[in-house]
Amino acid sequence: MSSDNKLDVAPPYTAVARHGVSPVPSHDEVARFDFLANFNKFLSGALGPGNKLAYDSRVLPKFKKEQGREPKDRFEIRHAMNADPFHQFWSALKRNSMEMRQQNGRAIVLRQIEELNAKARQYNEGRDTLELDPEITIPRYQSAVDIHCMPGSYHGEEYPGDISTGANYDSGLFATTAGGLGALSDGGGQALVEWIKKTRPGWQPRRVLDIGCTIGHNIVPLALAFPECEIIAIDTAAPVLRYAHARAQSLGATNIRFVQANAEDLSRWEDGSFDWVQTTMFLHETSGKALPKILSEGYRVLADDGLMLHLEQPEYHDGMPLFEQFLRDWDAFNNNEPFWSSMHALDMKEEMVAAGFDRGELFETGVRAVVDREIFPEAPTGEDEDHGRAAYWHAYGAWKNSNVVQEAAE
Amino acid sequence: MSDAAFDWMAAANKKAKGKRPEYFDTPQDERMLSILMAVVGEVSVLRERMDTVERLLDAKGTISRDDIESYVPDKDAAYERGVMIREYIYRVMRGPHQMVEELKQAEPPVEEVSRELKEI
Numbered sequence: 376m377s378s379d380n381k382l383d384v385a386p387p388y389t390a391v392a393r394h395g396v397s398p399v400p401s402h403d404e405v406a407r408f409d410f411l412a413n414f415n416k417f418l419s420g421a422l423g424p425g426n427k428l429a430y431d432s433r434v435l436p437k438f439k440k441e442q443g444r445e446p447k448d449r450f451e452i453r454h455a456m457n458a459d460p461f462h463q464f465w466s467a468l469k470r471n472s473m474e475m476r477q478q479n480g481r482a483i484v485l486r487q488i489e490e491l492n493a494k495a496r497q498y499n500e501g502r503d504t505l506e507l508d509p510e511i512t513i514p515r516y517q518s519a520v521d522i523h524c525m526p527g528s529y530h531g532e533e534y535p536g537d538i539s540t541g542a543n544y545d546s547g548l549f550a551t552t553a554g555g556l557g558a559l560s561d562g563g564g565q566a567l568v569e570w571i572k573k574t575r576p577g578w579q580p581r582r583v584l585d586i587g588c589t590i591g592h593n594i595v596p597l598a599l600a601f602p603e604c605e606i607i608a609i610d611t612a613a614p615v616l617r618y619a620h621a622r623a624q625s626l627g628a629t630n631i632r633f634v635q636a637n638a639e640d641l642s643r644w645e646d647g648s649f650d651w652v653q654t655t656m657f658l659h660e661t662s663g664k665a666l667p668k669i670l671s672e673g674y675r676v677l678a679d680d681g682l683m684l685h686l687e688q689p690e691y692h693d694g695m696p697l698f699e700q701f702l703r704d705w706d707a708f709n710n711n712e713p714f715w716s717s718m719h720a721l722d723m724k725e726e727m728v729a730a731g732f733d734r735g736e737l738f739e740t741g742v743r744a745v746v747d748r749e750i751f752p753e754a755p756t757g758e759d760e761d762h763g764r765a766a767y768w769h770a771y772g773a774w775k776n777s778n779v780v781q782e783a784a785e
Numbered sequence: 786m787s788d789a790a791f792d793w794m795a796a797a798n799k800k801a802k803g804k805r806p807e808y809f810d811t812p813q814d815e816r817m818l819s820i821l822m823a824v825v826g827e828v829s830v831l832r833e834r835m836d837t838v839e840r841l842l843d844a845k846g847t848i849s850r851d852d853i854e855s856y857v858p859d860k861d862a863a864y865e866r867g868v869m870i871r872e873y874i875y876r877v878m879r880g881p882h883q884m885v886e887e888l889k890q891a892e893p894p895v896e897e898v899s900r901e902l903k904e905i
Contacts, residue, residue, distance in 0.1 A: 384867025389857045402854045406833035410826045413870045422881055428888035461884050467808035467815070468881065471822040478797055479826075485793035520803030533796055711803045750860075 383420065383752070385412035385553040390750050392558040395625025396494050396618060398483045398542050407479040411472060411550040418469050429461040430698055449691070449700035449716075453708070456701065470709050473524050473551075480547035481526065484539050495538045498621035505620040507613050508635045516662035517611060520711045529589060530612035541590045541618025548592075554751045555744060559626075562744025562751075563655050563686060563768065564596035569745050570770070571682075572600075580604050580650035584676065586638040586669065587657030591619030591631065594655075598628040607649075609636040639668040647678040655686045656768065659718040666718065670730035680780040683727070686742055686768040691720050723771040732773045740770045825877050829870055836866055 388400065388408040400408070430452070438446055438455050446452045456462045484491065499505050513530050521528040525544065533539050548560040556562040571578065581604060585594040588608035598606050608631050610616050620633040636643070652673040658666055670683075677683055691700045707715035724737055744767065809815055837856045841848040858866055875882065 381864065382868055382871060384864060384871050387858055387863040387866065390863065402837060402856065403830050403834060406830040407826060409833060409866070409870055410829035410874075413867060414826075414874055417871070417874045417878060421875070422878070422885060425881075425885035425888055428885065432888055432891070461888060463808045464881055464884070466806070467818055468822070470806065470808070471819055474801075474819065475822065475826060477801065481799070482793070482797035485791075485796050488791070488793065521801035524801040524803070526799035526801045528802070533791070709806050711801060 383416060385409070385416055385752065386750050388412070388549055390554070390558065391549050391560075394559070394622055395498060396491060396538065396542065396621045398487060398491060398546055400483050400546075404479070404483045407475075408546075408550045411476055411479065412553040414472055415551065416553045418465070418472060422465055422468070425461050426456070426465060426702065427698065429459050430456060434459050434462075446697060449697050449704055452697055452701040453704065466705070466709055469705070470524075473710055476547045476550045477523075477525055477543070479550070480543040481539070483546060484542040485533060488533060488537060488539050491539070491542055492534070492537050495617055495621040498624040499617055502620070502624070504624070504629065504632045505616065506632065506634045507616065509613075511611055511613075511635050511637055513611055514637065514639075514662070514665065516660070516665060516714060520713055522660055522711055524711050528612075529610070529615045532614050536617070538614055538618040538621070540612070540614040541616075541622075544615065545590050545592065545618070545622070555746070557744065557746030557751050559592065559595075561592045561596050562746040563742075564593035565745035566742045566768075567593065567653070567655070567684075567686070568596050568600040570740070570742050580682075582649045583607070583651040583653070584641075584644070584649045584673070585609070586652065586654045586673065587660065588619060588633070589615045591623050591628075591633065594631060595623050595626055595628045598623065598631045599626075602630060604630060606631040607634055607644075608632070609634045609638060611635065611637050638672060639665050641672040641676050644676045646675055647681075649676050649681060650678055651682045651684070652677050653682075653684045653686075656688075658685055658687055659712065659715045661718075662714055663717060666721070667726060667729060670726055674731040674775065677775045679776040681775050682772065683732070683775065684770055684772040685723070686770050687723070688719055689769040690723055727771065727773055732775065733778065736773045736775065736777050738772050738774075740772065741767065742770045743767045828877075829873055832869065832873060833866060836869060 388405045393399075434452075434455050435446075438451070446455065457466075517528060517530065521531075525540070527540055529540060529544070531540050545560065548556055552560070557565070580601060583594075583597065583601075583604055583606045585591075585597075585606060585608040588594055588610050589612075591608055594606060594608050598604070608619065610619075610633075613635055616633045616635055620631075623629075623631050623633070654669075658669070661669060673683055688703065689695070691703070703719065704716050706712045724734070724739075727737055728734055805815075807815065809818075834853065837853050838848065840858075840862060841852050841856060845852070
């Protein structure tokens with residue numbers, strides 16, 4: 376069979392690369408993730424288009440007949456669609472797929488939690504590149520619900536000091552994205568590296584701040600691409616930081632210091648002390664009050680001519696059809712992402728200006744996951760996009776005071 | 786750690802904090818689907834295990850449990866197994882999948898067709 380007429384199937388979980396703290400799956404645990412990866416492809420590819428068909432053929436006509444007008448926002452569409460039998464069934468299947476992914480991932484990890492904790496200790500103990508702070512409290516926007524239906528969220532522990540949360544998050548990314556993020560689920564981080572090398576060839580940032588790093592999967596590629604650079608990766612949750620540090624060390628990324636800190640208060644770092652401040656799919660997991668504080672603190676610690684970059688899903692601008700906004704909102708209401716809907720309705724340009732940037736310094740761009748296409752699938756976009764999780768991001772960025780710096784140089 | 790064994794099976798089932806959305810009219814229906822989907826997944830797991838055993842027997846004639854646990858499909862086998870899982874999913878998801886077709890083309894009830902056929 377030639378390569379161009381193959382069916383769209385997910386790669387096997389055995390193709391995922393292992394690192395020093397990877398859980399070791401049994402044959403059947405691999406098979407569970409193989410099923411889920413292919414099932415998620417089925418849900419978004421074969422079944423997903425039924426949502427638009429149900430909307431066009433019966434939900435919208437019924438709404439117009441009852442209300443005498445078009446829906447005015449994505450919330451009205453959601454309420455109408457939630458009463459439709461096709462959308463109910465599709466949503467129920469998708470929710471079950473998420474819950475099964477969590478159960479399957481936790482079962483792999485918790486069965487061998489003592490071995491995994493011991494492996495992590497070998498990489499963590501006595502290293503000054505892991506800095507935990509028991510004084511850091513988990514903010515309400517992280518603790519109100521378990522994000523992604525992930526029991527315990529990012530900060531849960533089965534034993535004091537364990538890494539189960541990080542190991543579960545890491546292993547299950549494969550099933551959720553059907554391999555779309557590549558062998559180490561680091562397609563986002565690799566995309567960052569490719570983007571910066573193209574955008575500013577030869578640039579050597581001296582110091583980078585990664586906010587909301589979770590398991591560090593998106594910062595390791597950057598650390599390996601810029602081995603001379605000092606990288607500070609922060610998160611509020613200790614369990615993911617312990618895992619992230621061990622994972623990074625085992626992959627040879629020893630220039631990342633993982634620090635337990637809340638990005639709303641970066642007072643321990645001086646003004647202008649970073650060349651690059653960034654987040655990857657993090658801002659939608661904060662809150663309406665935290666987001667501006669984080670941007671403002673990020674602006675303060677960013678050096679002149681430094682880069683701020685946020686990878687996110689595209690905002691719900693006026694040109695985006697309301698039905699698409701509704702579909703993109705699915706995770707907000709069905710996958711425990713309470714800030715998702717409000718965050719994507721924000722005008723990020725306004726938020727960046729409020730944080731201190733000059734409007735002329737702002738830019739937007741697209742960043743696609745970079746993975747090994749021989750083994751892992753092309754990121755789905757367009758019709759088949761798995762709204763909310765597709766391996767393609769919108770990037771909001773700014774070069775701080777770049778105009779002033781340039782004028783001074785001239 | 787206490788003396789009692791850590792019950793990782795119970796811990797793996799922990800519920801995520803946050804009220805679960807309701808999709809159907811009764812909570813029983815929600816739970817029946819969650820049981821059914823778990824079984825659907827487990828049948829796929831059994832099929833994959835059987836496929837591993839068959840491939841190993843083809844290649845080696847006799848096998849051990851270790852052979853099964855450590856089996857890693859090569860690229861061709863991985864694709865064939867992906868197709869096997871996909872085919873299985875399409876088979877068990879026939880009902881929901883046909884809902885998409887129904888949405889594409891509205892068809893009259895057979896009663897109506899039956900009445901029409903009497904006349905032609």
